[in-house]
Amino acid sequence: MWQCLDHVSLGFHHMLDFLLGCCQTKGRKYSRDIEDPETIAHDTSFSVSEVEALYELFKKISSAVIDDGLINKEEFKLALFKNNKKESLFADRVFDLFDIKHNNVLDFGEFARALSVFHPNASVEDKIEFAFQLYDFKQQGFIERSEVKRMVVATLAEAGMNLSDDVIENIIDKTFEEADTKHDGKIDKEEWRSLVQRHPSLLKNMTLPYLKDITTSFPSFVFHSRVEDS
Amino acid sequence: MLSRLTIFVLAQVHAAEFSFPPWFSHGARSLIERILDPNPRTRITVMQIREDDWFKKNYVPVRLYEDEDANLDDVQAVFDDTEEKYVKEQKEFIETGPSMMNAFNLIALSQGLNLAVLFDRRQDHVKRQTRFISRSEAKEILARIDAAARLMNFKVHTRNFKMRLEELTPGRTGQLSVAIEVFEVAPAFYMVEVRKAFGDILEYHKFYKDLCCHLRGIIWKSADKADDLENAQLMKAEII
Numbered sequence: 001m002w003q004c005l006d007h008v009s010l011g012f013h014h015m016l017d018f019l020l021g022c023c024q025t026k027g028r029k030y031s032r033d034i035e036d037p038e039t040i041a042h043d044t045s046f047s048v049s050e051v052e053a054l055y056e057l058f059k060k061i062s063s064a065v066i067d068d069g070l071i072n073k074e075e076f077k078l079a080l081f082k083n084n085k086k087e088s089l090f091a092d093r094v095f096d097l098f099d100i101k102h103n104n105v106l107d108f109g110e111f112a113r114a115l116s117v118f119h120p121n122a123s124v125e126d127k128i129e130f131a132f133q134l135y136d137f138k139q140q141g142f143i144e145r146s147e148v149k150r151m152v153v154a155t156l157a158e159a160g161m162n163l164s165d166d167v168i169e170n171i172i173d174k175t176f177e178e179a180d181t182k183h184d185g186k187i188d189k190e191e192w193r194s195l196v197q198r199h200p201s202l203l204k205n206m207t208l209p210y211l212k213d214i215t216t217s218f219p220s221f222v223f224h225s226r227v228e229d230s
Numbered sequence: 231m232l233s234r235l236t237i238f239v240l241a242q243v244h245a246a247e248f249s250f251p252p253w254f255s256h257g258a259r260s261l262i263e264r265i266l267d268p269n270p271r272t273r274i275t276v277m278q279i280r281e282d283d284w285f286k287k288n289y290v291p292v293r294l295y296e297d298e299d300a301n302l303d304d305v306q307a308v309f310d311d312t313e314e315k316y317v318k319e320q321k322e323f324i325e326t327g328p329s330m331m332n333a334f335n336l337i338a339l340s341q342g343l344n345l346a347v348l349f350d351r352r353q354d355h356v357k358r359q360t361r362f363i364s365r366s367e368a369k370e371i372l373a374r375i376d377a378a379a380r381l382m383n384f385k386v387h388t389r390n391f392k393m394r395l396e397e398l399t400p401g402r403t404g405q406l407s408v409a410i411e412v413f414e415v416a417p418a419f420y421m422v423e424v425r426k427a428f429g430d431i432l433e434y435h436k437f438y439k440d441l442c443c444h445l446r447g448i449i450w451k452s453a454d455k456a457d458d459l460e461n462a463q464l465m466k467a468e469i470i
Contacts, residue, residue: 057349079348081341090342118345135337152333155340161363161451163419170416175333195334205338210349217349 034069035109044116049215051112052225056218058108070105089154093134118208127206132192142186148172244268257284328368328391331413331421359425360438365418366448375410375422378444382437384408394427403430406437 037051046054061079062071071079076095078084098106098114106114116122117130133139137147149172156163179187179195187195196202210217232240242248246268250259261282267273279285337343339361364371368391375393379386384395391412397405406429413421424441426434442449 061348080345081347088340088342090340092342094342094345115345134343135334148333148337151337151340155337158340158342163416167416167419171336172333174330174416178332199332199335202334202338205343205345208346208349210346214349 040109040112044113045119045121046112046116046211049221049225050211052221053214053218054112054115055108055224056221057214058111062106070107071111072105076106088158089151090134093137097130097133115208115211118206119211120207120209121212122207124203127203128193128196129189131196131203131206132189142188143192144186145172145176148175148187255284257282257287261285326390328412328414328420331415335413336415336421358431358434359423361421361423362442362445362449363415363451364420364422364448365450366420368412368414368420371412371420371422371448374445374448375441378441381444382440397429401433403433405429406433408434408437 034055037048037055040046040051041048044051058071059069061075062069064075064078065084066072066075073092073095074084077086077088077091080091081088095106098110100110100113101107117126132143135143135147135151137150138144149168152168152171156168176185176187178198179191181191181194182188215221246266248266250262254262261274261279261284264274264282265279274282341347366374372388372391372393376386376388379393379395383398385398387394387396393410395408395410397407400406407427409425409427411423411425413423415421424438
């Protein structure tokens with residue numbers, strides 16, 4: 001009988017090992033819900049070390065209000081404005097674009113993939129696309145004049161600068177004169193692309209040079225690193 | 231009172247007793263061994279560290295305080311010009327107005343669209359770039375900035391509507407260098423962007439406050455509400 005029990009307990013242990021094996025691999029300090037850094041590195045412009053360093057930043061931001069390994073909108077605004085009460089048209093839009101799964105939180109995979117577009121090595125085409133989607137609030141495939149006006153007013157208000165309606169209309173008129181080559185009151189992707197090619201500075205905020213130095217800004221990633229030191 | 235543990239560790243340091251985790255490469259080990267040499271005479275120097283093969287792998291030297299910004303190229307060119315080249319170019323110089331800022335340029339200035347701050351380890355959130363609106367003539371703006379800068383002991387280089395200001399007598403924190411550009415937003419509305427090119431951020435912040443003091447006559451609205459209030463109070467004081 002004891003032999004029987006031994007076999008059973010051995011079987012039980014094997015089963016436990018198997019179950020645990022699914023969720024952990026040796027040496028990994030990530031919870032089982034975190035994507036493998038190598039997968040993320042493969043899908044993005046980041047190296048594996050950069051993904052690991054980025055994870056340190058993610059942990060910092062995602063634990064600010066609720067320590068659940070996810071960034072909610074409040075934590076996002078806190079990181080961006082040092083103030084979670086600030087209402088911002090743009091922060092909301094950026095968050096929505098990052099939130100591919102549309103579940104109002106950003107997991108590390110979404111965070112890294114979205115930030116990848118901002119890497120200096122990311123393709124200009126990706127940046128053009130992301131910027132276009134950012135400004136296309138209603139996601140109609142084109143940027144309407146009313147959307148542009150809303151954004152200009154919001155930007156100026158944020159800076160405490162309230163220009164008169166005349167002046168704002170004038171600014172938008174001139175912009176559309178140049179951008180709206182088809183003269184239909186909207187800026188479609190093609191028109192956006194050619195505008196950006198004429199004015200590369202429009203994509204300036206689509207590149208974060210800091211991403212190149214992220215391994216030096218967050219050096220503690222080495223404690224969890226799986227990368228072989230060469 | 232030093233604990234036994236501390237004494238133990240100090241003894242290890244003194245005797246250079248340490249071991250490496252198994253994943254440390256050969257190159258890393260050899261460099262660290264040379265660094266952790268208790269004898270200052272035989273210990274590796276910083277110069278020698280820079281020559282080490284393992285250290286040099288993928289190493290990009292850090293440039294302290296310098297801000298990377300592609301837009302500074304033109305302004306840098308002004309500074310780099312030799313006199314000869316400058317004189318020659320003057321003759322071919324065709325005057326163009328300030329660059330236009332269109333609606334999207336303005337929108338891109340919004341705080342919500344500038345994710346760089348996510349990586350900003352500084353908790354005090356001091357801005358490296360500041361701007362104000364002026365309703366004076368573009369040329370007038372340039373002239374006033376030039377005058378203010380000279381008063382503040384800065385050398386001024388101007389090309390078109392871009393300026394580079396350099397501190398003449400660098401302080402303890404190094405030389406402060408500032409880039410300024412004037413953009414046209416709408417007729418009689420100019421956006422003046424002031425950006426730190428090189429130097430200590432707190433020195434820059436002080437500089438900007440002083441500059442705004444000198445320029446209060448031409449500043450119509452500044453991005454900083456506190457600045458506006460200060461300006462208004464100063465202007466009131468002047469009238470009285």
